[in-house]
Each structure stands twice: as structure tokens, then as C-alpha cells.
Amino acid sequence: MIPNNVAALVFDTFGTLVDWRGSLIQELSQFGAARGLANIDWVAFTDAWRAGYQPAMEPIRKGERGFTKLDILHRETLDRLVKKFNITGLSESDLEHLNRGWHRLKPWPDVVPGMKRLKTKFIIGPLSNGNTSLLLNMSKHGGIPWDMVLGSDALRAYKPMPEAYLGMANFLDLPPIRVMLVAAHNGDLAAARKSGLSTGFMPRPHEYGLNANRDIAPTDAWDVVGTDLQDIARQLGV
Amino acid sequence: MIPNNVAALVFDTFGTLVDWRGSLIQELSQFGAARGLANIDWVAFTDAWRAGYQPAMEPIRKGERGFTKLDILHRETLDRLVKKFNITGLSESDLEHLNRGWHRLKPWPDVVPGMKRLKTKFIIGPLSNGNTSLLLNMSKHGGIPWDMVLGSDALRAYKPMPEAYLGMANFLDLPPIRVMLVAAHNGDLAAARKSGLSTGFMPRPHEYGLNANRDIAPTDAWDVVGTDLQDIARQLGV
Numbered sequence: 001m002i003p004n005n006v007a008a009l010v011f012d013t014f015g016t017l018v019d020w021r022g023s024l025i026q027e028l029s030q031f032g033a034a035r036g037l038a039n040i041d042w043v044a045f046t047d048a049w050r051a052g053y054q055p056a057m058e059p060i061r062k063g064e065r066g067f068t069k070l071d072i073l074h075r076e077t078l079d080r081l082v083k084k085f086n087i088t089g090l091s092e093s094d095l096e097h098l099n100r101g102w103h104r105l106k107p108w109p110d111v112v113p114g115m116k117r118l119k120t121k122f123i124i125g126p127l128s129n130g131n132t133s134l135l136l137n138m139s140k141h142g143g144i145p146w147d148m149v150l151g152s153d154a155l156r157a158y159k160p161m162p163e164a165y166l167g168m169a170n171f172l173d174l175p176p177i178r179v180m181l182v183a184a185h186n187g188d189l190a191a192a193r194k195s196g197l198s199t200g201f202m203p204r205p206h207e208y209g210l211n212a213n214r215d216i217a218p219t220d221a222w223d224v225v226g227t228d229l230q231d232i233a234r235q236l237g238v
Numbered sequence: 239m240i241p242n243n244v245a246a247l248v249f250d251t252f253g254t255l256v257d258w259r260g261s262l263i264q265e266l267s268q269f270g271a272a273r274g275l276a277n278i279d280w281v282a283f284t285d286a287w288r289a290g291y292q293p294a295m296e297p298i299r300k301g302e303r304g305f306t307k308l309d310i311l312h313r314e315t316l317d318r319l320v321k322k323f324n325i326t327g328l329s330e331s332d333l334e335h336l337n338r339g340w341h342r343l344k345p346w347p348d349v350v351p352g353m354k355r356l357k358t359k360f361i362i363g364p365l366s367n368g369n370t371s372l373l374l375n376m377s378k379h380g381g382i383p384w385d386m387v388l389g390s391d392a393l394r395a396y397k398p399m400p401e402a403y404l405g406m407a408n409f410l411d412l413p414p415i416r417v418m419l420v421a422a423h424n425g426d427l428a429a430a431r432k433s434g435l436s437t438g439f440m441p442r443p444h445e446y447g448l449n450a451n452r453d454i455a456p457t458d459a460w461d462v463v464g465t466d467l468q469d470i471a472r473q474l475g476v
Binding site for chain 1: 309369370371374377378385386387389391392409410411412
């Protein structure tokens with residue numbers, strides 16, 4: 001059943017809204033070609049970078065490390081991978097440029113038109129592990145018309161910590177049920193529901209490549225299940 | 239001199255962007271008329287409400303009280319004034335409605351067109367003592383096309399505390415000089431400059447009424463001085 005008093009829609013970003021894998025593979029390949037970095041497997045590099053994502057946040061979730069922005073965690077993983085892939089000759093400014101590739105990820109084709117529709121009826125913003133500047137630069141770059149951007153550095157928590165979901169509801173001054181998380185990841189939605197948020201699912205079957213099979217279908221009865229953001233908008237009566 | 243590498247413009251809101259006084263006087267008068275509350279001086283009521291603003295934040299700035307959202311401070315002052323003006327018969331829901339009048343303040347006429355221009359070249363957002371939900375609801379209500387909304391509850395500080403200005407630069411991951419505060423209040427700009435931000439001034443001579451004379455001219459050589467937001471946009475080359 002679609003909750004009829006939802007006031008704000010908040011969105012997972014990496015994978016749900018932007019094609020991090022395709023965007024980074026393209027950026028890194030172009031950079032590598034321009035710099036004559038031959039024989040680097042940029043697809044493997046990209047997948048390894050993303051594979052470092054959850055483990056990098058884990059000490060922070062456990063309280064073993066103070067809150068640290070995702071940009072810094074991305075950079076730590078990047079530095080490790082540059083060594084591992086035997087990439088040489090990169091300056092500090094090159095590394096910063098590559099790291100900010102995460103600020104330039106491209107939205108899936110349905111995202112900008114879907115958001116323009118949803119924005120007419122709902123407050124829209126990200127609920128992401130990205131830091132505010134990353135999410136803001138991404139939206140300016142890709143044309144996502146957010147009403148507000150509160151990154152994980154405003155929430156001081158990484159999903160799926162309850163503090164992330166409840167902190168967002170608190171910033172919005174809304175009861176959690178009036179805030180709907182829209183995500184392509186069942187685990188994220190399960191954690192949101194546990195904190196009392198409404199839930200919307202749409203699959204991104206190609207997030208991990210054409211042959212991936214993670215999260216291609218809902219694993220629970222989420223409040224809304226759509227094929228993409230335009231379909232979610234239609235179901236929410238926009 | 240206009241700094242040529244400013245990336246983000248952040249704005250004082252109450253007075254600079256929205257006509258809090260005119261908006262509240264109108265709301266309160268209409269509410270009073272509808273409820274048959276005769277003989278209440280709503281102009282005096284509005285001015286008294288605003289007069290409670292700075293004193294309410296002062297214990298928080300001094301560290302004598304934990305951070306408390308502006309909505310709560312507004313409500314505490316409202317409750318006091320309702321007694322003082324001998325207003326009776328208001329329900330909890332009436333009081334909440336009145337308090338949320340601050341979420342419905344109307345922008346001055348140059349603000350929405352000016353922001354649409356500025357948004358094409360700069361990151362734009364509020365830098366206000368308002369809490370996030372107040373600023374967000376105000377922008378949805380009045381059509382201010384913010385890129386991001388980080389209220390004082392995200393900064394955990396009330397201007398003119400340096401933490402407010404520096405916290406914003408930190409969220410944006412920009413050196414303070416690349417962030418320009420635009421405000422109609424010289425004191426706010428002086429504090430921003432002390433923290434290293436760029437500064438833009440435009441007067442709002444009618445903020446406190448037609449015969450007020452606060453802050454009608456710049457008291458220092460701010461980086462940009464304009465007549466209104468359209469003029470600021472023109473001077474910033476948009």
C-alpha cells in the first residue's frame with residue numbers, strides 16, 4: 001500500500017541514481033589513455049575501488065574510528081590500488097582529480113525527468129553515504145534538482161546505522177513514516193523500515209555490469225515497487 | 239574587488255531574502271481576524287517576536303544551553319507573548335500553525351529571479367540561523383531554487399559564531415574565500431570576513447518597516463555591494 005501522507009522522498013544514490021561503475025570505468029579509461037597508462041585493467045580497478053567501500057566504513061560504524069568523510073575513505077582506497085596496480089607517475093593533483101570522479105557520476109536516464117516530476121509534490125534529497133560536497137557537486141554536474149542535500153557528514157553516520165535514517169527524519173522534522181527511502185538495494189530498505197521509514201524499491205540490474213544479479217527483485221513487500229523513477233512517480237500520483 | 243574564484247554563494251535569509259516582518263504581520267492579522275481576536279496589535283506582536291530572536295540564541299552561543307533548533311526558540315518566545323498580549327483560546331495546533339509562520343515567509347520580489355540566474359554559475363544555499371526544515375519549507379513555499387539546504391542544526395552553531403561560517407565552508411569542501419556570504423546585515427558580513435569568507439552586501443531598507451534605518455548602507459568595503467539580488471548577479475557576471 002502506498003502511504004498517503006509521505007512528504008519527503010530521500011534516495012540512495014550510488015547505484016540507485018547514478019551509474020558509478022560505468023561512469024568511473026569511462027573516466028579512468030580516458031585518463032589512462034591520455035596518460036599512456038597501458039595494460040591497466042580499469043574495469044578491475046573500478047570494481048576493486050568499490051569493493052573497498054563497505055570495509056572502509058565499517059570501523060566508523062563500529063565506533064573504532066571517528067567519523068571520516070567518504071571522500072577521504074575513497075582516497076585511502078585509491079592510494080592503495082594505485083600501488084597494487086603498479087600505476088606510476090601520478091601527481092597529487094592527478095590523484096585528487098581521479099578521486100573526485102565520484103563527484104561526477106552520471107545519473108541513469110530516468111533520474112532527471114523523474115526527479116523533476118517528484119519535486120512538484122515532494123521534498124526530494126539524497127540519503128547517501130556520500131559527503132555533502134560529493135552529492136552537491138554530483139547534482140550540479142548531472143542536473144539532479146534536489147531540494148536539499150544533507151550528506152553523511154551532516155548525519156554523522158553511515159547507512160545502515162539507524163542514526164542515518166532517523167537523523168534525516170529529524171532534520172526534516174517529520175515522523176519517519178512520512179519519509180520514504182527509495183533505493184535499488186533491499187538491505188538499505190530493510191534498515192530504513194526498521195527505523196520506521198516508508199520504502200520504495202526500483203531495480204538497477206546493471207549496477208554491477210550486464211551479467212550481475214544482485215538485488216534484481218524486491219525481497220520484501222516494500223511500500224512501492226517500480227521499474228524506474230518515472231514509474232515510481234506515476235505510482236505516487238505525480 | 240570581486241573575487242574571481244568564488245564557487246558558492248550562501249545567503250542570510252531573514253531580512254535579506256524574505257520579508258519576515260511583512261509576512262508575519264499579514265499572517266497574524268488574518269488569523270486574528272478569522273478568530274475574532276480583536277484589539278491585538280499584531281505589528282507590535284511581530285516586532286516583539288523578532289526582538290526575542292537574538293536573546294534566545296545567546297545562551298546557546300555562550301555554551302550555557304545545548305544546541306536547540308530555532309523552531310523551538312521561536313515557540314518559547316511565542317508562548318511568552320501569547321500570555322503577555324492576553325491572547326486566549328488557542329489550541330496546541332493553533333500555536334504550532336502560528337509558529338510555522340516562519341516556514342512560510344515570503345521572498346522579496348528580486349529573490350527568485352536573481353537566484354535562478356545565480357544558480358547557473360554558482361552553488362547556492364542559505365547560511366542562516368534557521369533550522370533545516372524551516373529553510374527547506376520556506377524555499378518550497380516561496381520557490382527559492384536552492385542547490386542545498388544546511389540549516390543551523392547541521393552546523394550546530396548560530397551566527398555570528400565562527401563555527402557557522404567555517405562549518406559551511408567545510409561542508410562544501412571549499413576554502414572560505416571561495417564561499418561568499420550575501421547579507422543585508424553588516425555585522426553578519428563582518429563575522430564572515432573574520433572567518434575568511436568573501437562578502438556581498440545588498441540593503442533591505444524596509445526590513446524593519448518603512449521608517450527603519452538599520453543597515454541601509456555598507457559600513458565596510460565588502461567585496462560586492464549591490465542594490466538587490468539581480469544587481470549582485472549582474473556584477474558577478476551571470
